[in-house]
Amino acid sequence: MTHLTRRHALGLGAASTGALILPRFAIAQADNRPSITIAVQKIANSNTLETLREQSNVGTRTFYSYAESLIDTDWGGDLSLRPGLATAWRRIDDRTVELTLRQGVKFHNGETMTAEDVAFSFGTERMWGGAGQAGSAGLFGSVTAGAAGKQPPAEVVAVAKRAFPGFEKIEIVDPRTVRFVNKTPDVTLEGRISRNVGIIVSRKAFAEAASWLDWARKPVGTGPYGIAEFKPDQSLTLVAHDDYWGGRPPLRQIRFVEVPETASRINGLRSGEYDFACDIPPDQISEIEKNPRHEVLGGLITNHRLTTFDKTHPQLENPLVRRAMTHAIDRQTIVDALWGGRTRVPKGLQWEFYGDMFIEDWAVPAFDPKLARELVKQSGYKGDTIPYRLLNNYYTGQVSTAQVLIESWREIGLNVEIESKENFPQVLAKGPTRAVRDWSNSAAFNDPVASITAQHGPTGQQWQIGEWRNDEMGKLSDELETSTDRARRKAMFRRILEICEREDPAYTVLHQTANFTAKRRDIQWKAAQSFVMDFSARNWGGFRS
Numbered sequence: 001m002t003h004l005t006r007r008h009a010l011g012l013g014a015a016s017t018g019a020l021i022l023p024r025f026a027i028a029q030a031d032n033r034p035s036i037t038i039a040v041q042k043i044a045n046s047n048t049l050e051t052l053r054e055q056s057n058v059g060t061r062t063f064y065s066y067a068e069s070l071i072d073t074d075w076g077g078d079l080s081l082r083p084g085l086a087t088a089w090r091r092i093d094d095r096t097v098e099l100t101l102r103q104g105v106k107f108h109n110g111e112t113m114t115a116e117d118v119a120f121s122f123g124t125e126r127m128w129g130g131a132g133q134a135g136s137a138g139l140f141g142s143v144t145a146g147a148a149g150k151q152p153p154a155e156v157v158a159v160a161k162r163a164f165p166g167f168e169k170i171e172i173v174d175p176r177t178v179r180f181v182n183k184t185p186d187v188t189l190e191g192r193i194s195r196n197v198g199i200i201v202s203r204k205a206f207a208e209a210a211s212w213l214d215w216a217r218k219p220v221g222t223g224p225y226g227i228a229e230f231k232p233d234q235s236l237t238l239v240a241h242d243d244y245w246g247g248r249p250p251l252r253q254i255r256f257v258e259v260p261e262t263a264s265r266i267n268g269l270r271s272g273e274y275d276f277a278c279d280i281p282p283d284q285i286s287e288i289e290k291n292p293r294h295e296v297l298g299g300l301i302t303n304h305r306l307t308t309f310d311k312t313h314p315q316l317e318n319p320l321v322r323r324a325m326t327h328a329i330d331r332q333t334i335v336d337a338l339w340g341g342r343t344r345v346p347k348g349l350q351w352e353f354y355g356d357m358f359i360e361d362w363a364v365p366a367f368d369p370k371l372a373r374e375l376v377k378q379s380g381y382k383g384d385t386i387p388y389r390l391l392n393n394y395y396t397g398q399v400s401t402a403q404v405l406i407e408s409w410r411e412i413g414l415n416v417e418i419e420s421k422e423n424f425p426q427v428l429a430k431g432p433t434r435a436v437r438d439w440s441n442s443a444a445f446n447d448p449v450a451s452i453t454a455q456h457g458p459t460g461q462q463w464q465i466g467e468w469r470n471d472e473m474g475k476l477s478d479e480l481e482t483s484t485d486r487a488r489r490k491a492m493f494r495r496i497l498e499i500c501e502r503e504d505p506a507y508t509v510l511h512q513t514a515n516f517t518a519k520r521r522d523i524q525w526k527a528a529q530s531f532v533m534d535f536s537a538r539n540w541g542g543f544r545s
Contacts, residue, residue, distance in 0.1 A: 033240065034543075035253035036523075038276040038533070039265040042394065043258050045424055047232035050216035051196045052127060052156045057303065057395075057440060060196070060531040061278065062256055065238050066108070067199035067221035070099050070118070071190060075528035076539060079302070079353045079446065081190055085113065085200050085222060089193075094185035094484055095168075097193065101176050106243040107202040108226035118178050119170040120203035126152065127160045127197075150212050162459040163197040165481055184482040187489075191445025224249040224536045234258055250540040262393070269294060269518055276533075279396050280516040282340040288518050296518045297527040300343060302351055303442040303513035305395060307405065309505055310467045313435040315386045320379035321414070322505040325436075326365040327372040328408045335511050338397050338404070343514040348497050349507070353446045356486065359494055364509050365502065372412040386416045387433040391423070398438060401510065428465055440513060442530075448493045453477040456506050468506040473499045 042058040051063050072084035086099035105113040120126060129152045160167075166186055171179040180193055192198070205220035218227050224246060225238035236256040240249040257274070259265045265277040266284060270291065280288065285296045309322045316322055331345040347362045386409075390402050402418060409416045416436065421427045427437050443451045455461055457477030462468040476492045476499075483489050500506045517527055524541025528534060 031252055033250065033252040035255070036251060036275040036535075037255045037257060037273070038278065039257050039259040039268050039274040040278045041258070041260050041262070041265070043234075043236050043256055044232070046155075048213070048216035049227065049230060049236070050156070050219050051199050052152065052159050053216055055159055055197070057442070057531045060442075061533050062236060062238075063196055063199070064223070064532045065225040065254060065535055066223040066227055067196065067201070067219065068223050069194055069196060069198045070101075070200065071194040073194050073445070073530075075530045075532045076526050076534065079529060081194055081445070084194070085118075089190060092179065094187070095166075095182040095189075097180045097189045098173070099178050099180065099193075101178065102245060103176065105222050105245045106241075107205065107222055108220050108241055109202055109205050110243070111202055111204055113200060113202075113222060115172045115175055115178050117203045118200055119172055120206070121200045122164075122167070122170045122180075122198065125150065126201065126206060127156070128152075129154075129157045150206075150209075150215075152212060158459070158464060159197055162454050163195050164192055165459055185484050186482065187484055187486075188445065188447045188449055191447055191450060195444045195450075225251070225254055228253075247537050249535075250537050250542070251535055254535055260392075266518065269520075275520050275523065277518040278533075280518050281396055282338070282342050282514070282516065285340075285342075285516060285518075293521055294518055295521045296516050297525075298516040299514055299527070299529075300512050301442075301515045301529050301531065302353070303440050303515075303531070304346055304349060305401075305510045305513055306349075306439045306441055306507040307510060308437055308439045308462065308467070308507040310434045310436070311504070311506075312466065313386070313432075315381065315384055316435055318379045318381075319504045320375045321381055321386075323365070323502070324372040324375035324379070324412055325409055325414065326501070326505055326508040327368045327375065328412045328414075329365075329405060329508065329510065330367045330408065331364060331510055332367070334401060334404055338400055339511070339514060342516075343511050346509060346512045348501055349441060349452050349509055350448065350493075350497075351443050351446075353443070354448065355446060357447055357490055357493060359490070359497065362494070362497060369412055376413045381414065383413075383415050386414060386435050387419045388416050388436040389421050389427045389434065390418050390438065391421055391427065394424075395438060395440060396513075396516075402438070428461075430466060434467070439507070441507075448496070449477075449481055452493075452496060452500065453480055456500055462506055470499055470504050470506070473504075473506075 044054050044059050045056045046054050048054050051067060069084050070086040072082050074080050074082050085102050085105060087102050088100040090098050092098050101115060107113060166182040166184040168181045168183040171181055173179055182189060199221055202220040206215055209215035217230050224241055224244045226241045228239045229237040238254040240252050242248055268274040269277040280296055288294050288296055309316050311317060335343055335345055345364060348364055350358055352358050393399050406416050419433055441451050441455050458474045473496055476496050480489055480492045515531060522544045524544060526539055
């Protein structure tokens with residue numbers, strides 16, 4: 001029994017006769033697979049679904065259903081790499097990985113995936129653009145260059161260069177084999193290939209799209225569900241891709257609905273309007289679970305919450321002020337009071353799944369108000385306002401955390417004032433009030449180049465928008481990207497942490513991110529160690545009786 005609500009039945013009936021269902025997703029009248037609705041606070045920051053453009057926490061939630069990479073990650077397990085659209089891979093040398101392609105994979109438009117599609121997905125038209133395309137661009141800015149034509153916008157090229165800084169080419173060896181070739185040695189190539197920016201898309205569908213923006217709002221991939229309808233700032237509807245290589249998808253339709261207010265998402269779950277409600281604050285978990293029909297899943301994920309600094313701001317130019325700010329924060333109190341102990345204070349911007357690259361004896365700056373006050377005094381700070389640009393709970397508990405930080409900084413003599421913004425372009429815009437802001441940092445694979453260099457190094461966002469840079473850190477980042485000496489790489493990583501977190505703070509880590517999703521208890525489904533939501537057959541167990 002599928003426990004379909006009347007709402008689901010009506011929704012499916014409407015979809016079967018309307019424009020949402022594409023020819024390749026045609027479903028027989030007898031199809032009794034369930035449809036689900038998921039309430040999210042935001043679907044896409046860039047209002048596109050092209051992963052090269054939508055690099056965000058919220059975009060990560062949806063892409064896994066419609067797009068796939070050559071190498072996958074076991075987000076629900078040990079975070080190891082596993083076969084995706086490639087069934088196997090092997091190292092040829094320090095610059096080359098050879099991959100065996102999965103056969104019989106169908107795109108959502110019915111075309112069979114070929115080695116040419118793989119080469120196209122990493123090629124100039126989709127990823128790199130023409131001369132002059134790679135300008136300085138923010139991660140969450142509006143779609144600009146290339147939107148009207150087929151050239152990818154500058155923002156896309158910037159992401160590509162950050163994800164694959166040493167990329168040279170894709171070689172087609174034969175119809176079943178391709179080689180990913182780098183210009184420089186890179187011990188992390190397999191991890192880079194697994195990133196969502198490396199999804200494989202249909203070359204034919206891209207060519208047929210009227211413009212880059214048309215493509216970006218309806219990319220054609222190979223996932224278990226295809227994009228039926230995307231209404232920016234409103235909803236995203238996915239429908240089953242019954243020719244999926246991994247078997248018939250268990251759901252007929254998935255609908256993500258944008259519901260910015262936490263209370264509205266929870267109330268919709270309670271009323272039966274939504275089957276899932278995302279981004280649940282810890283203080284709401286026990287209240288939701290008082291109803292035996294609901295439960296909350298989730299926990300720690302490979303993401304850290306940060307506060308970042310613009311060192312070009314007059315009040316933050318002196319690193320002593322930024323250092324003072326890092327020592328004024330009682331992170332454990334934030335974890336205990338605002339998160340109910342459901343997350344933790346990590347050892348800086350790193351994760352244990354880095355393996356032998358994890359620096360065990362590292363720590364975030366100690367909570368030391370006395371030292372913080374002394375640093376403020378030494379800096380010569382005169383009491384001028386330090387603006388703190390803030391969004392309204394884009395991050396779970398963002399506003400309450402900011403209030404704690406403001407009071408902590410005032411305690412040490414800093415005059416920090418919140419400046420509320422509506423979106424990320426406003427937060428990132430250069431100007432006299434850009435000084436302190438919130439951010440988060442994810443590790444897409446198990447090496448520091450996936451996080452600290454990718455986001456804070458020369459190709460990262462802070463350098464791109466002119467917020468922070470440090471020449472020594474930049475040189476170390478470049479070497480970390482290309483070195484094959486494990487011991488040397490670990491020593492460089494430690495030095496980068498010393499610069500970014502202690503000497504010349506680019507950011508300060510607040511806590512590891514914990515992600516909680518409320519859902520109907522009768523649905524058998526598991527949360528990932530990521531913002532990813534997996535609705536494939538391997539993660540959907542149906543309904544409990």
